[in-house]
Amino acid sequence: SAVISQKPSRDICQRGTSLTIQCQVDSQVTMMFWYRQQPGQSLTLIATANQGSEATYESGFVIDKFPISRPNLTFSTLTVSNMSPEDSSIYLCSVGNREGERPYEQYFGPGTRLTVT
Amino acid sequence: DAKTTQPTSMDCAEGRAANLPCNHSTISGNEYVYWYRQIHSQGPQYIIHGLKNNETNEMASLIITEDRKSSTLILPHATLRDTAVYYCIVRVPIMEYGNKLVFGAGTILRVKS
Numbered sequence: 001s002a003v004i005s006q007k008p009s010r011d012i013c014q015r016g017t018s019l020t021i022q023c024q025v026d027s028q029v030t031m032m033f034w035y036r037q038q039p040g041q042s043l044t045l046i047a048t049a050n051q052g053s054e055a056t057y058e059s060g061f062v063i064d065k066f067p068i069s070r071p072n073l074t075f076s077t078l079t080v081s082n083m084s085p086e087d088s089s090i091y092l093c094s095v096g097n098r099e100g101e102r103p104y105e106q107y108f109g110p111g112t113r114l115t116v117t
Numbered sequence: 118d119a120k121t122t123q124p125t126s127m128d129c130a131e132g133r134a135a136n137l138p139c140n141h142s143t144i145s146g147n148e149y150v151y152w153y154r155q156i157h158s159q160g161p162q163y164i165i166h167g168l169k170n171n172e173t174n175e176m177a178s179l180i181i182t183e184d185r186k187s188s189t190l191i192l193p194h195a196t197l198r199d200t201a202v203y204y205c206i207v208r209v210p211i212m213e214y215g216n217k218l219v220f221g222a223g224t225i226l227r228v229k230s
Contacts, residue, residue, distance in 0.1 A: 033218075042222050043218075043220040045218070094160075094161075105151070105163040109160050
């Protein structure tokens with residue numbers, strides 16, 4: 001199974017500022033995803049991070065608010081821009097492979113707990 | 118996307134089998150059933166997945182009905198460390214960009230001594 005690390009593990013930020021979260025995986029993977037988990041809620045997919053091209057965002061999420069980079073097959077960043085208290089959540093990185101490529105399961109990082117004051 | 122329905126919460130005695138049901142009556146023929154769990158303050162953990170046949174691994178067994186409209190995750194000997202939120206997910210097939218997981222509310226499983 002893939003080992004995923006995220007930095008930072010937690011942070012407290014002031015409103016109006018931005019935070020960049022890093023995700024590093026120990027092996028090359030085809031797919032990388034970013035999820036958000038608001039307090040007491042389930043996970044919501046923000047976007048699929050694509051290597052060498054713009055990320056694919058889910059409905060309700062936009063690039064200006066959540067810019068994503070993926071320079072290679074083992075690393076991605078998610079930036080939470082112009083933060084407000086509503087952005088207080090756990091942000092999780094996930095990795096997996098393209099349909100038809102084994103293994104089919106996805107692996108999740110430990111998450112970044114963000115609090116915006 | 119196929120939707121899943123799970124009970125909000127369940128209790129199980131330590132050492133007994135935990136049977137977690139999931140309904141996915143609108144599942145399509147090429148969609149897999151995945152199970153993940155999330156222990157408090159951790160990222161979700163993959164448990165098992167299947168298409169139509171029953172599956173077993175070192176963590177659990179997955180029983181899928183013949184019509185594929187429902188499934189049951191079985192933890193054969195639940196321990197206190199199995200207390201978690203369990204998510205039943207039907208994979209959304211995206212031809213170009215691989216597997217996207219859509220999480221529902223899940224089932225809170227409480228294992229009690």
